[in-house]
Amino acid sequence: MTAAAAALAVAGVLAVAALGKLRDLDRFAEAVAGYQVLPSGWVPAAARAVAGAELVSAVLLVPPPVRLWGAVLAVVLFSAFLTGMGVVLRRGTRVACGCFGAQEEVGTGSLTRTALLLVLAVVAGFGAGTPFEPGQLLVAALLVVVVFGVAALVSRRDGTPSGPVLGSRFEIGTDVSAFAGSGDRVLFAFVSPLCGACRAMLPEFRATADRVPVVLVSSADQVAVREHLAEHGVDLPVVTGPDVFDANGVPGPPYVVVTDGSGAVLAHGGANRPEQVARLLDAAGV
Known part of the structure; x- marks a missing residue:
């Protein structure tokens, strides 16, 4: 049951993410460009490819006969996302995640969420032939809540600076x-x-x-x-x-x-x- 529920959870997340990107591909392309991991000429095509691959993976994860292919595609996607986020965090730059069409920035929260989704995608692949049962929908929903809840908690506990205090003196080493x-x-x-x-x-x-x-x-x-x-x-x-x-x-x-x-x-x-x-x-x- 766990593998099938994991497949449902990942399929739901990928479907929501893909639809968010497709609603505003230009904004998502801007987010992809912000990562600075691809030549600028590749960015529009990469944005369309990512959104399309997410949607395809979501569809393939539902029927048991082709679930393994959906899981493999999801693993590839989440691995690529983790790599890009890791590059951004090592640089110490602020970049829009582009994850769900919103302006969330790449941080420990988005990194944690993606890593947990990668684990669920792997679990879904190991149970590729498991048929669905009604109770798996509830388990899948609980898995999504746990993934996003843990990511939010990590983001809240992150020690990333949040900017200067209002009214404080601005310091740049010269007379403002x-x-x-x-x-x-x-x-x-x-x-x-x-x-x-x-x-x-x-x-x-x-x-x-x-x-x-x-x-x-x-x-x-x-x-x-x-x-x-x-x-x-x-x-x-x-x-x-x-x-x-x-x-x-x-x-x-x-x-x-x-x-x-x-x-x-x-x-x-x-x-x-x-x-x-x-x-x-x-x-x-x-």
Whole structure:
């Protein structure tokens, strides 16, 4: 019963994930690009292939005669997802997971959930010929609840920094007031040359500079950062330092901190999309 229930659980999760991706393939493609593990020209095709493979695997996991093929495909998918997430976490960058069509970021929670689903896919493969019974639907639902519950608990207990404290002094190793000019607000955008989401957000940061001073902050080498910006036609002030993320509790790029002219933090948060930047500016009274 366990193997058949595991197959049902994995099939349900994959079906929901595939439908979420298919509803907005462009956004999912952006998430795939953010992982920075594929050449940019391959990204659209890879996004379609992943969503299609998830749907095919979900269908194959239901009938016992072909369940083994569905389980094998699910194992391949989850193994690939784990590899991509591991690369992102080693880099220390903030990347949209793209798992269910939402803007969840890659972290220990998504990593744990994927690993548990991989285990269920393996179990489903070992019981490929087991017929379904009505009681297995309840067991499958319980398995999904356990997987997502454990992942949520791990994510909550994760020691990942959550950004600076509102009202605290912003630290970048230089005088923040020097960037304020005649205004009373400054937007600091944490970026990295290795971050695909950061690259996608550069035009937004450049446009925002028409409203409020924008300073790019990075832990990478300044020469590398400036060369990266020049390639994308961005000319904004840059501050670099190996400890700029840790000094402010910033989990990773792209991340925005809005301060007043003296450097007191007014708003902060992830900045994977333009609307997130707009919300932070509104919160800071810009």
